[in-house]
Amino acid sequence: MINFAKFNDAISLWDDVSPPRKIYPSLSESISGDVVIIGGGIVGLSSALHLAKKGYKPIVLEGKTIGSGASGRNNGQVIPVLSRAEPEKIEQIYGEVGKRFTTLIRDSANYLFQLARDENIECEAEQTGWFQPAHSKAHLESSKWRNSAWARRGAPCKMLDKEQSFALLGSDQWYGGMYNPTGGHINPLKFTSGLATACERLGVQIFENSAASKIERKGNGWVVKTKNGYINCVSLLLATNAYSETFTSNLAPKVTKSIVPLVSFQLATKPLSDELRQSIIPNREAVSDTRGDLQYFRYDARNRLISGGALIFKGNAEQRLKKIVGKRFAKAFPKMGVPEFSHIWSGNVGMSMDKFPHFYKLGENYWGWSGCNGRGLALGVSIGREFALAIDGKGDIALPLEKPKPIAFHPIVKKLAPSALAYYRWKDKQKPKSRNLNE
Template sequence: MTTATVRWPDSLWAAATPPGPDLPELIGAQQADVIIIGAGFTGLSTALHLREAGVDVAIVEAMEPGWGASGRNNGQVIPTLSRPDPEDIIAKHGAVGERFVGLLRDSASTLFEVAQRYRIEAEQEQAGWVQPVHSPGRIKIAERRVRQWSKFGAPVELLSREQARDMLGSDAWFGGFWNKTGGHINPLALSRGLARTVLGLGARIYARSPAISFERRNDRWRVKTAKGEIGGRALVVATNAYSGEFSKSLVPDLATEVMPVLSWQMATQPLSDNVRKTIIPGRQAMSDTHGELYFARYDARNRLVTGGAVIGPGNRAERLKARVAERLRRLWPQIGEVSFDHAWNGYVGMTTDFLPRIHRLGPDAYGWTGCNGRAVALSIALGNELAKAVRGVPEKDLSLPFTRPVPIAAHGLLRKLAPLMLLVYRWRDAREIA
């Protein structure tokens, strides 16, 4: 792929979202106070909060804002991690872990507040996020999460099987919990809206300019691309699951401490009003407790946006469409025949313990990776904290649990084998329900 022309995935978001701003490439020598690599949610949020503080900032982006995971995901705004709960986070990180729990608790509201403050039109709906449980035994997960998150002030509620059925329009689940601050957005529209906002605040974004390397020289950070170089006092690396996609040597420690897992999304044709009112009638975002995750939410045109995973070569999109269509008919028989107008994919950065990795990369340099499927809300909130860090806010006042990078052994081999974990998840799911 060349950087001259950016090809977008055949996604619902790309079809429904107005084009982003015209952006220059990085050519020649440039300077900034803070350099950010990556114009996804984290990079754009960091730039936004830096410009609010009057800091000169420039973003170097390999393709276009939102081209990577930030514009390809399902758009669910979820104010938790995928598996670790507050007590797990605090047990690992202590006092800063408790501050990080507070950041997570407020992360969805932070996103919606930023979109409202800057009048970003991203089809946002703060209708709540629901996690139903797929077997009777897993109600213990919901009970634990409600107990722990309630302790830290999150607006969570336990759902009985009857309440879950009424909320979701299906008797496939056995209860669960929901968080009222969650919801969903058009992620590509949010990315492009943030890009326009930071440009309007005076930031610079250089597109189609993959960073080849960065180094510390003469007390300045220098980022090189094919056609240019930019120097700055501070550096933020915000490449997440795509850290190794354009340059294997850019941040190898970050690229190899996460497993980029391909996640497929798809969108049905718009549902009729009569059917839509019987399937998730409150329009909450939903993702359940299956290892092979079941998830769904509506877009602004009443398309049900869902997805899944598939193993092996061949026409994966068509194979997955058939499998997910059967799943939707099983969960919601009233949906009738199911057809999909769009199917697309992108990487999710998974860590071995499902916790994000946040690092100091050197003097005034920071990076993070490991979204584990929770990057939408988390990235916006982390951007604010990273902006504080490069401005010199003391570590005791930050909600950033710093760790050292720990690359996954035999990363290349395990990346090839990672899709086979889907078989394990299916076996576990079926075994538990049985």
């Protein structure tokens, strides 16, 4: 059943095909704990899990329900690279910690799949590889450069030529591209709920419908207030990313203003016939191409193809999305034609101005992050591991820590941000900067 009234609250495919969510209590008293984590998405829960494994007893505060943010509403592609931030740039800016961070990214897809196995998280995981086909000959050159940059850093990636790309996709619309066998896809809601269950097993306390409304320093620790309770704690992690403004804009205003939340729409087809399925992405890889106005596809466990897109204006969104994304399907896979869609929903992506994710030390024993730029699944799990290390204070973390940089004229930038799509569409037609393969 599709609820088109509000895409950000619409029942997602993942809601529809996953077991009913476990309901966690709301915080209604005053308690104490060692670590409070604000945000019940992948980053918050992965941090809690890794902390619990170190003997901590973290408390997770979620404003709505576990996985109700981006973590339970995304496309589920497990991708071991960032959207735009390239490894050499990361290392150039951040030096040694940048090198640790690129290693984290390189290993992040394997780490997610391994964690799912270790914690018995049943999440329809398919480690079938991730393919980034180039949408033009010129972009194929960029793909080669990107592939060699990652290969030099030990990623098991390789280039596929046009013929191999055709065999992988069942489409001649792309020109070859970078393939990485460690990627794949999951049911992200089941994965997020599974992380919460794994946390609970290790003694993590989870509260839903318990938005943090205020953070205050008290003595050597922190007090986090919700509507009906508060928690005294030593350490604090802000893991609210693109949803930082959902409940209050005053919790950590500098973090909130460091990104722009962009609405990304998801569309799932009805299950494909066996014949069609075997001719389109027959080996079920996760696919997202080189465009800024990204084209991407993946199967779910019931053989629906899931893609998505963004809109500059939201008027008549349902019909326009069906038309835009339907046309893309028909062009890429003519045998399929314009498909019927069974689910349309959306979620918020935290976009930073430089397309880098940013990690913050916000105060004494207080950390946070923002800016997934659409790549936060594999990354998010590993970020959680590193935040646990930071909170534990033993060892070198692989995240470059900075102070949040609020975007100037944030309310205006937020309003204008969807129109950046027009720029991406224009840029997708331009020749990218040529680069030396050994650069």
